Amino acid sequence: MMNNRQLADTFTLIANLLEIKGEIIYKTLAYRKASESLMGLGRQASDYWKEGKLEDIPGVGKAISEKIDELLKTGKLEFLEKLKKEVPEELAGWLAVPGLGPKKIAMIWKELNITALADLEAAAKNGQLRDLPGMGAKSESAILEGIASLSRRSGRIPLGRAYPLAQEIIATLKKAKGVVDAAPAGSLRRMRSTVGDLDILVAAKESAPVMEAVVNLPGVNRVLGKGETKSSIEFTDGVRAQVWVHPPEKFGTALQYATGSKDHNVQLRQLALDKGLSLSEHSFARVKGGKEIFCATEEEVYKTLGLPWIPPELREDRGEVQAAKQNKLPKLIELKDIKADLQVHSTWSDGKLSMLEMARAAAKQGIKVIAFTDHSVSLGVTQGLSMDDHKKQAAEIKKIQKQLGDEILVLHASEVEIKADGSLDYPDEFLASLDLVLASMHTSLRQPREKVTERMLNAIRNPHVDIIGHPTGRLIPDREPADLDMDAVLQAAAETGVALEINAHPSRLDLDDMYARRAKELGIPISINTDAHSEEDFDMRFYGVAIARRAWLTKSDVINAWSPKKLLDWLKKRGS
DNA sequence: GCCGTTTTCGGCCCGACTGTTTTCAGTCG
Numbered sequence: 001m002m003n004n005r006q007l008a009d010t011f012t013l014i015a016n017l018l019e020i021k022g023e024i025i026y027k028t029l030a031y032r033k034a035s036e037s038l039m040g041l042g043r044q045a046s047d048y049w050k051e052g053k054l055e056d057i058p059g060v061g062k063a064i065s066e067k068i069d070e071l072l073k074t075g076k077l078e079f080l081e082k083l084k085k086e087v088p089e090e091l092a093g094w095l096a097v098p099g100l101g102p103k104k105i106a107m108i109w110k111e112l113n114i115t116a117l118a119d120l121e122a123a124a125k126n127g128q129l130r131d132l133p134g135m136g137a138k139s140e141s142a143i144l145e146g147i148a149s150l151s152r153r154s155g156r157i158p159l160g161r162a163y164p165l166a167q168e169i170i171a172t173l174k175k176a177k178g179v180v181d182a183a184p185a186g187s188l189r190r191m192r193s194t195v196g197d198l199d200i201l202v203a204a205k206e207s208a209p210v211m212e213a214v215v216n217l218p219g220v221n222r223v224l225g226k227g228e229t230k231s232s233i234e235f236t237d238g239v240r241a242q243v244w245v246h247p248p249e250k251f252g253t254a255l256q257y258a259t260g261s262k263d264h265n266v267q268l269r270q271l272a273l274d275k276g277l278s279l280s281e282h283s284f285a286r287v288k289g290g291k292e293i294f295c296a297t298e299e300e301v302y303k304t305l306g307l308p309w310i311p312p313e314l315r316e317d318r319g320e321v322q323a324a325k326q327n328k329l330p331k332l333i334e335l336k337d338i339k340a341d342l343q344v345h346s347t348w349s350d351g352k353l354s355m356l357e358m359a360r361a362a363a364k365q366g367i368k369v370i371a372f373t374d375h376s377v378s379l380g381v382t383q384g385l386s387m388d389d390h391k392k393q394a395a396e397i398k399k400i401q402k403q404l405g406d407e408i409l410v411l412h413a414s415e416v417e418i419k420a421d422g423s424l425d426y427p428d429e430f431l432a433s434l435d436l437v438l439a440s441m442h443t444s445l446r447q448p449r450e451k452v453t454e455r456m457l458n459a460i461r462n463p464h465v466d467i468i469g470h471p472t473g474r475l476i477p478d479r480e481p482a483d484l485d486m487d488a489v490l491q492a493a494a495e496t497g498v499a500l501e502i503n504a505h506p507s508r509l510d511l512d513d514m515y516a517r518r519a520k521e522l523g524i525p526i527s528i529n530t531d532a533h534s535e536e537d538f539d540m541r542f543y544g545v546a547i548a549r550r551a552w553l554t555k556s557d558v559i560n561a562w563s564p565k566k567l568l569d570w571l572k573k574r575g576s
Numbered sequence: 577g578c579c580g581t582t583t584t585c586g587g588c589c590c591g592a593c594t595g596t597t598t599t600c601a602g603t604c605g
Contacts, residue, residue, distance in 0.1 A: 024577090025588090026577070026578085026587090026588060027577050027578095028577090029577080029578090029588075030577035030578055030588095031577075033577090033578075034577085034578090058578095059577090059578070059579095060578085061577060061578050061579080062577085062578090063577055063578090064577070064578085098603090098604090099594090099602095099603070099604095100603085101602060101603050101604085102602090102603095103601080103602060103603085104602070104603090134595085134596065134597090134601070134602080135595090135596080136595065136596060138594085138595060138596085139594095139595065139596085142594090142595090186605085196605095197605095199605085225592085225593055225594070225604095226593090227592065227593055227594090228592090229591090229592065229593095230591095230592055230593070230605095231593095232593090232604095242604095242605080244592095257590095257591095258605090260605080262589085262605070265589070265590095266588085266589055268589095269589045269590080270588095270589080272589095273589090278589090278590090279589085279590095280589085280590065280591070281590090281591075281592095282591090
């Protein structure tokens with residue numbers, strides 16, 4: 001049975017091939033829209049299918065629902081097979097080359113009769129492209145550069161790498177002449193767990209000095225474009241950045257525009273048109289003449305549309321505009337709301353600092369409850385604790401609690417391994433003796449779907465387990481999530497009341513927003529934890545909270561934001 | 577191909593930048 005990702009990939013391929021074929025653009029857009037919608041669904045399309053409700057999926061109508069039906073039934077699609085005969089599938093890969101679009105691809109393919117990327121590279125090197133219609137020597141070398149950059153660029157950039165890098169760039173640009181303000185935009189500002197490139201917006205009266213500073217940033221390898229309002233650069237490691245410059249009085253519309261998402265902006269522009277206004281990054285223009293409206297802040301942009309300001313994390317066209325219209329935007333959780341960290345490691349297993357040092361570091365950041373979840377015995381690489389070790393650790397916790405007084409409450413917990421056969425690393429009687437049990441998978445993550453799901457369900461159904469740590473086991477950017485049946489996982493979590501973690505470490509951010517939002521809808525408590533192994537790791541809460549905000553979570557949805565008393569009562573009721 | 581508190585047909589955001597052009601097409605976000 002195909003999963004959402006496979007369905008989405010199929011429709012993206014169809015869109016790419018149709019585009020090269022020269023099909024009307026809106027048809028290809030419809031397939032792309034359906035593909036994105038499937039990726040952000042948070043539920044399996046096959047469930048909609050079983051209920052006969054495929055057309056409830058946004059962007060899926062009669063034609064695409066029939067195609068999903070065929071794919072789920074047979075695993076194949078007649079329409080796609082035919083299409084591949086008209087347009088070689090290999091050509092879709094060319095679209096990944098920066099600077100190459102569907103028109104040029106079709107033209108080169110037909111003129112030179114080549115379909116392999118290697119042949120394209122050879123043709124460019126041999127100077128065969130420059131004489132084609134609409135091409136020249138520059139286009140030819142641009143294509144060669146583009147192919148070379150493909151190997152340099154390794155896909156999307158983890159948020160934890162992109163965010164600090166953008167802050168550095170912003171700090172440098174703020175020193176340029178005449179700069180009033182600078183801010184991240186794009187998926188970076190929306191805090192997606194990975195971003196494609198860095199979008200940065202600068203407010204300045206004069207553009208030239210800023211653009212000069214942009215192309216002279218440290219580590220710039222190539223200047224992809226340099227204009228008055230926009231410049232693009234590529235760093236030596238393949239990371240790309242785009243910088244816009246707008247005058248301060250237009251900063252609001254410009255920031256709103258550059259933040260996106262594309263679909264959110266489409267919604268706003270439509271709303272503007274309904275009011276007789278045309279919204280661009282520069283201003284609101286009246287459709288029938290009259291004065292333009294300039295906005296220096298985003299608040300003014302949304303106010304002009306009759307909406308409250310929508311936090312960037314929500315701007316994904318997932319119902320936020322509708323909610324804003326009805327004044328039903330959630331009051332999103334904030335960093336300062338987090339009062340507990342329920343996954344922390346110490347030198348008892350693979351942490352870098354003692355429990356006392358970690359507890360003090362957490363207290364310094366306003367944390368009131370900390371749970372030490374050192375690894376369990378079977379995870380040998382981390383020097384997991386035996387039950388005997390735990391007795392000693394418990395004694396140690398008593399001792400440091402006295403030293404810490406009411407500065408911070410220390411819980412004796414464990415990150416218990418969910419073993420390959422689905423059993424937990426300690427017997428139930430022992431789990432019951434701990435203050436808190438967090439269960440996670442670290443090994444055999446590539447088991448087949450049924451097996452790995454059953455294993456997870458077993459942990460969720462253990463009455464002593466309070467939290468499931470980093471549920472899917474993904475590592476950004478290197479490891480795909482385990483092939484879990486997330487519907488079954490969420491269903492079981494809803495039934496047993498176990499909390500699911502948003503692991504705040506930027507290489508995990510697991511659960512990601514779409515699952516966390518679905519969890520909230522099912523009433524599943526969420527726990528945002530740093531998985532800290534050192535003092536700096538406590539800062540990673542910031543990313544965890546960002547993902548929670550993208551999932552529409554409020555204080556009451558997150559157990560770490562509850563009062564210590566409420567949290568302890570909840571733990572007590574869970575029987576461990 | 578999808579969609580609908582003015583539409584079941586006629587829309588579907590719109591501007592910047594580049595390169596190959598003598599006014600515009602292609603790509604990108």
